[in-house]
C-alpha cells in the first residue's frame with residue numbers, strides 16, 4: 001500500500017533525510033511500521049501549515065507529530081496510543097532575562113503559524129493580561145533564525161526540536177514551558193483507519209518494551225527514556241498539577257495585576273480629584289484635630305503663597321493675624337469636637353492686617369467608619385466682592401452720598417423701631433429737626449459747590465457732637481434730623497437733656513466755616529418733638545419737629561423750639577390761611593388803603609399804600625396776618641406785583657388831578673420780592689403798563705433787605721433810581737445798617753420807626769435816637785419822616801428835634817382812596 005506522508009523540518013521528531021526518505025524519531029518509527037505492514041511510504045515535503053491543509057484534503061495520508069485538539073479532531077482522525085510526549089518551550093539568546101511568563105510583556109515571540117502553540121500562547125498571554133507581539137513563522141528553524149538575528153526576542157518550539165536545535169543557533173531554553181502535549185500521526189477525517197490501527201498496534205507493543213525499536217530510535221535522537229516510562233495516569237496527574245500551579249500562578253498574577261490596577265485606578269482617581277479640586281474657584285482644605293492643614297487645594301496654596309508640601313502641617317497662625325486665627329479655630333473646634341456642620345462667614349486678615357477678605361465657609365467633620373472624627377474638611381468661597389457690592393447697594397439705598405449720613409429711608413426705619421421700643425421701655429426719645437438758616441442764599445450767591453461743602457462741614461460738626469447711639473440723618477437739602485433715644489424717663493429731666501444737646505448744636509453750627517479760603521457764617525434753627533407726645537407715629541413725630549423748626553425760624557432763626565399743641569393749632573390755622581391766600585389772589589380779594597404823609601404845616605405830601613385782604617368770611621384782614629405767610633410761600637411775588645400795579649394806577653389817577661398830581665405814593669416792597677431777579681424789569685413793566693410817573697413812586701425797603709447781597713441791591717436800586725423811582729428806608733433805627741451802606745444806597749428818605757415815636761416823650765434815649773437820625777438824614781442829604789405819630793405832643797416834639805415830615809393816626813389812618821381824596825388837615829393842626 002502506498003502511503004503519502006507529510007514531512008516538514010522539525011528535527012529530531014521529523015525531517016526529510018538526505019536520502020529523500022523520512023527521518024527523525026517519528027519518521028523512522030513510521031518507517032519501521034511501514035516495513036512490517038508492507039506500506040510504501042512516499043514523503044511529501046511541505047511546511048507545517050501546508051502539511052495540515054494537505055492532510056485535511058486527503059492529499060497526504062499521514063502527518064506525523066500532530067498534537068490532538070478538539071478543533072483538529074473535527075477534520076482529522078488520530079490513532080489512540082500517543083506516538084510521542086512533548087511540551088512547548090521558549091528559547092532565547094543568552095542573557096535575555098526571560099524567567100517567567102510575566103517577562104513576556106512587550107516581547108517579540110516567533111511562533112509556528114497555525115500551530116497549536118500559537119493559539120495556546122495567545123490565550124496564556126491574554127489570561128495574564130500581557131501584551132506581546134507574536135511573529136508567525138513557517139518553520140521552527142525560521143523562528144530560531146529570527147531570534148538569533150535579534151528580529152525576535154524568543155521563539156516557541158517543542159522541547160524536542162528546541163533542545164536539539166538551540167545550540168546550533170546559540171540559543172538556550174528558558175524556564176518558560178507550557179502545553180504538555182501528546183503527539184500522533186493524523187489522517188484525513190474518515191479515511192485510512194487501517195493505517196491508524198496498524199500504528200496503534202505497533203506503538204502499544206513497542207512502548208511496553210524498553211528494548212523495542214521505538215526506544216532505540218528515541219535514544220538515537222537524544223530522547224529521554226524516563227519520561228516515556230512514567231505511567232500515563234501519573235503523566236496526567238503531573239499535567240493537572242502543572243495546570244493547577246499555572247492557574248494559581250495566574251491567579252496570583254491576576255491578583256497582583258488587580259492590585260496594581262486598583263492602585264493605578266486610585267492614583268488616577270486621586271489625580272482626577274486633584275485636578276477638579278485645583279480647578280474650582282473655592283478654597284478647599286482638610287485640617288486634623290490639632291488644626292494643622294493636611295490638605296490644601298491650589299487656591300489655598302496660592303493664597304498662602306506656598307507649595308502644598310509647605311502648607312501641610314501648618315496652622316492658621318502662620319497665615320492670618322491673631323484675631324482671625326482665633327476665630328477660625330473657634331469654628332473649627334465646633335466641627336471637630338461637637339461634630340457640627342458649620343456654615344458661617346469668616347473675615348480673614350493677613351498677619352500684618354493689610355489684606356482683608358470675607359469668605360463663606362462650610363466646614364464638615366470627616367469620620368472613621370466607627371463614627372470617630374479624624375479631620376475636618378472646609379470649603380470657603382471668597383465673597384468679598386459680593387459683600388462690597390451689597391454694601392455699596394446698601395450705602396446707596398440708605399445713606400446720603402454727600403455727607404455719608406443715614407438718609408431719610410434709614411431714618412424712618414430707625415424711627416419706626418425707636419418708637420416701638422419707646423412703647424415698651426417708657427424711656428423718652430426726641431426728634432430734632434435741624435434746618436440751616438438762609439442756606440438758599442449761600443447756594444444762590446456762591447454756587448452749589450460751596451453749598452455742598454457747607455453741608456459736609458455741618459454734617460461733620462453735628463456728627464462729632466452726638467452720641468454713637470443717636471441717629472443723625474440728612475433728609476435732603478439743608479435739613480438734618482437727629483434722633484435721641486434713651487432719655488430720662490422724667491419729662492423735665494428729658495427736656496433738659498434735649499435742650500442741652502440742641503443748644504450745643506446751635507452753638508457749634510454758628511461758628512464760622514472756611515469756604516474757599518473765606519470765612520462764612522451760618523446758623524441753624526432746630527425744632528424738637530418728643531416721642532411721648534407724637535401719638536406713636538413716625539409721620540406725626542416728623543411733622544411736629546418740622547413745625548417746631550418753623551417756629552424757631554419765625555422766632556428769628558438761630559434758635560430752638562419745642563413743639564406744643566398751641567403751636568399745632570397755629571400751624572393748622574396757617575395752613576388754612578395759605579390755602580385761602582392762594583384762592584384770594586385768583587379772586588382779587590385785595591384792596592389798597594392809603595395813609596397820608598404830611599409836612600410840618602400839615603400839607604399833604606403823599607401817602608403810603610397799605611394792602612388789606614377783603615376776606616369773604618373774616619372781613620378785612622390786616623397785612624401783619626398774611627404778609628409773612630405770603631413771603632414764606634412765595635405768594636408775595638404775584639401779590640406784590642398786584643400792589644405795585646394798583647398803586648401806580650392810583651398815581652395815574654392823581655396825576656390827572658392838578659391838586660394832587662404832586663403827591664407821592666410809598667409802596668412797601670418785601671425783601672423776597674426785591675431780591676427776585678425780575679424785580680427791576682417788573683417795576684419798569686408796571687410803570688410802562690400804567691403810565692405812572694416814576695418820580696411819584698417811592699419804594700419802601702427795610703433794613704432787613706440789607707442782610708443779603710447788598711452789592712446786587714445797590715445795582716438794582718441804581719437802575720430804578722435812574723428811571724426816577726424814589727427810595728425810603730423803612731423802620732429805620734431798628735436794624736443794623738452801617739453808615740457805609742447808607743452812603744452807597746441811592747436813598748431819598750429815612751423813615752423813623754414808630755417804636756421811637758411811641759416813647760419819645762418818656763424815654764430820653766428815643767429822643768436822642770430821633771435827633772441822631774434827623775442829623776444823619778441832614779448829613780446824607782436825605783429826607784426824614786416819622787411814622788406812628790398819634791398825638792400832637794409827639795408831632796411837636798419831633799418838630800423840635802428837626803423832623804419835618806409825619807405819618808400817623810394823628811393825620812389819618814390807612815383808608816380807601818376816596819377818603820384820602822377828601823382828606824383835609826385835622827382840626828387844630
Ligand SMILES: Nc1nc2c(ncn2[C@@H]2O[C@H](COP(=O)(O)O[C@H]3[C@@H](O)[C@H](n4cnc5c(=O)[nH]c(N)nc54)O[C@@H]3COP(=O)(O)O)[C@@H](O)[C@H]2O)c(=O)[nH]1
Nearest residue numbers: 610611622623624627643668669670730788789790808809
Ligand atoms: N410788602 C408789603 N407789606 C405791607 C404792605 N402793606 C402793609 N405791609 C406790611 O404790613 C405791616 C403792617 O401794616 P398795617 O397793619 O397796614 O400797619 C401800618 C399802619 O396801619 C401802621 N400805622 C400807621 N400809623 C400808625 C400809628 O399812628 N399807630 C400805630 N399803632 N400804627 C400805625 O403802621 C403800618 C405801616 O408801617 P410801615 O409799613 O412800617 O410804614 C407794615 O409794617 C408793612 O410792613 C404792602 O402793600 N406790601
